[in-house]
Amino acid sequence: MFKIFTQKWLTGCFGLGLLGLSLFVSGVSNAQAQDVQIATMRDNILLTEEVAPPAIAKVENKDLKRMRDYPQQPPTVPHIISKYQIDKNVNQCMDCHARDKASDVQATPVGVSHYLNREDEYQAGMSPRRYFCTQCHVTQTESKPLIDNVFVDVNDLMKPAAK
Amino acid sequence: MKNILALIKLGWQILSRPAVHLSLGFLVITGFVSGVIFWGGFNTAMELTNTEAFCISCHEMEDNVYMELQSTIHYSNRSGVRAICSDCHVPHAWSDKIARKMQASKEVWGKIFGTINTREKFENKRRELAEHEWARLKANNSLECRNCHEFDSMDFTRQSKRAAFQHSGALASGEKTCIDCHKGIAHKLPDMAGVQGISH
Numbered sequence: 001m002f003k004i005f006t007q008k009w010l011t012g013c014f015g016l017g018l019l020g021l022s023l024f025v026s027g028v029s030n031a032q033a034q035d036v037q038i039a040t041m042r043d044n045i046l047l048t049e050e051v052a053p054p055a056i057a058k059v060e061n062k063d064l065k066r067m068r069d070y071p072q073q074p075p076t077v078p079h080i081i082s083k084y085q086i087d088k089n090v091n092q093c094m095d096c097h098a099r100d101k102a103s104d105v106q107a108t109p110v111g112v113s114h115y116l117n118r119e120d121e122y123q124a125g126m127s128p129r130r131y132f133c134t135q136c137h138v139t140q141t142e143s144k145p146l147i148d149n150v151f152v153d154v155n156d157l158m159k160p161a162a163k
Numbered sequence: 164m165k166n167i168l169a170l171i172k173l174g175w176q177i178l179s180r181p182a183v184h185l186s187l188g189f190l191v192i193t194g195f196v197s198g199v200i201f202w203g204g205f206n207t208a209m210e211l212t213n214t215e216a217f218c219i220s221c222h223e224m225e226d227n228v229y230m231e232l233q234s235t236i237h238y239s240n241r242s243g244v245r246a247i248c249s250d251c252h253v254p255h256a257w258s259d260k261i262a263r264k265m266q267a268s269k270e271v272w273g274k275i276f277g278t279i280n281t282r283e284k285f286e287n288k289r290r291e292l293a294e295h296e297w298a299r300l301k302a303n304n305s306l307e308c309r310n311c312h313e314f315d316s317m318d319f320t321r322q323s324k325r326a327a328f329q330h331s332g333a334l335a336s337g338e339k340t341c342i343d344c345h346k347g348i349a350h351k352l353p354d355m356a357g358v359q360g361i362s363h
Contacts (some may be wrong), residue, residue: 065322
């Protein structure tokens with residue numbers, strides 16, 4: 001009897017506390033939102049105004065492999081891929097990137113990780129988890145980044161700090 | 164029965180008798196004129212059946228393949244040159260044209276018996292239909308593609324590296340033809356299990 005009373009009472013207190021905390025947090029973030037300028041793609045143009053959209057950037061098709069920023073990065077695609085079909089009927093990427101076909105077209109075969117199933121066992125065929133290539137591999141466009149990239153390469157990070 | 168036979172006999176007698184009252188000139192001229200009319204009509208009919216409007220007058224063609232064609236480079240591109248159904252599917256040489264038209268009676272048959280009259284039926288039959296087209300293009304060395312894309316006019320230096328590498332290799336040597344490497348350029352591909360792609 002006494003035990004139940006304390007439990008209910010405790011839960012009640014906890015709930016009230018949570019409510020108070022969330023009210024406080026939302027108040028703070030509201031205050032912040034008012035004086036922080038967020039760069040949006042609309043570039044401070046009112047919702048009611050129409051502006052000419054920027055031209056659609058061209059996809060780079062130079063066939064030159066790009067540097068990876070860290071060893072586990074899925075490499076970006078150095079060629080156009082808009083016409084390749086990836087669905088239940090066919091995966092056209094694998095026409096060139098499968099282990100037994102890549103050398104014919106001088107493509108990089110998919111990495112060994114693409115043959116691992118979720119139990120970390122190697123399979124003869126590509127893992128279903130890696131079927132939809134464009135989930136991880138993207139093309140690049142000939143355009144300027146919208147905001148600065150502050151990524152630091154691990155090699156630079158390890159360099160002794162300049163004086 | 165006897166009457167019919169007699170009628171045929173009479174008809175034949177009239178036809179086989181030399182014309183006594185008509186001049187040779189008249190016969191030659193009417194023969195020529197009707198020949199022209201017949202020939203012209205025949206060719207016009209042939210041309211009509213080569214229009215895209217004709218092909219997509221059947222919903223089987225419009226709802227599936229035509230819809231898919233619209234998002235490809237052969238429907239809209241920067242140079243504004245369009246390929247229509249007959250550019251890729253109907254041979255230009257006259258004798259081949261007739262042969263294709265004869266073959267097309269299969270399509271009328273298919274229309275009547277509804278072989279692909281639903282999306283599902285089409286999906287199920289698609290591999291078979293695609294294989295017919297691949298076999299035809301393989302056999303004629305991708306003639307229809309080459310009517311527009313001439314190998315001799317390809318400037319490899321203006322192509323992407325991947326394209327130039329393949330075109331100056333397996334294509335130039337004649338080991339492969341366009342359709343070996345470029346399947347599915349105008350429509351979506353069927354289940355491709357076991358079909359060879361760009362390599363091998």
